[in-house]
Amino acid sequence: MTPSPRVGLVARPQTIHDFGGFDPALYEITYPVDGHPALAQRALDLLGEAGWAPQPDERRGLDHGAWVPLRHLYPAADVPAFQVSLPARLDGDSAWAFGAALAPLAEEGVLIVGSGSLTHNLAEFRSGPGRDEAYAAEFAAWVRDAVVQGDSARLRQTLTLAPHARRAHPTTEHFWPLLVAAGAAASALPATVIEGGITHGVLSMDAYVFGPAGARAAAPA
Known part of the structure; x- marks a missing residue:
């Protein structure tokens, strides 16, 4: 940033x-x-x-x-x-607006990748808990529900409303890219879920595909 x-x-x-x-x-x-x-x-x-x-x-x-x-x-x-x-x-609304500014690119077929991490507590990552921490799964489940429900207002308030938000993201920069990607395809919510699980005990690896690419990913082969 x-x-x-x-x-x-x-x-x-x-x-x-x-x-x-x-x-x-x-x-x-x-x-x-x-x-x-x-x-x-x-x-x-x-x-x-x-x-x-x-x-x-x-x-x-x-x-x-x-x-x-x-x-x-x-x-x-x-x-x-x-x-x-x-x-x-940035905050939730401005991160979303940043993505919305790039929406014409998405409409033209440009893939917009918002890369961060659904949970990102590096201090706990480096301490090596050795087990999956429940808070990471609970935070990830809350975000997934907001995305699947297409609740853009709730998604923009994730770091205020979601359980364990401060622990999942001691700093915010790894969460905002999710809102940028969603904002670039706001009319296409909900999204396709890519199950990522939890790695190193604290890092949720879930991802989402928004827009027409998401619809294609969800279609049967």
């Missing part, structure tokens, strides 16, 4: 390893994907029209919030990608 949103206009974004204290093998991973400066410029224009004062970034590549999910979605790195950072000061 940055004071103003930044949009990557990089033709060949580098793989940024912006994390510490993990397996050394993770720092050897690269994701050699092409950027998409033209679409990035369109995102820049849309955010500007919505009053967000975004800044172009012609140097920064993809940090782990972008290349980790993309590596699973498109392991061949054959789909161009660019990264949009979130403003530093």
Whole structure:
């Protein structure tokens, strides 16, 4: 997150390893994907029209919030990608509005990936509880119910209303991307649920697919 949103206009974004204290093998991973400066410029224009004062970034590549999910979605790195950072000061309503500003891209078939973590207490992750903590499952279940019910008002108030919200998210930046993705496809709620379970005892890995892509994911093969 940055004071103003930044949009990557990089033709060949580098793989940024912006994390510490993990397996050394993770720092050897690269994701050699092409950027998409033209679409990035369109995102820049849309955010500007919505009053967000975004800044172009012609140097920064993809940090782990972008290349980790993309590596699973498109392991061949054959789909161009660019990264949009979130403003530093957001709440539930403004995170949703940020996504709504990018909705024209989603309507044109651009996949908008909101990457964070449904629960993200790194202090507890590093302490290694060794068992699944009930609070993480309860928080995740509350969010899932709000999404499945298509209750956008309740979803925007998650960090105020949901059980164990402060423990699930001691800081907020890993939750806002969910609202950005939902806001970009607000008329398409509810969403398709991707069951992720709990890993390391405290990290819920649930994910959701919004919009037409969600409808396709839910359709029988």
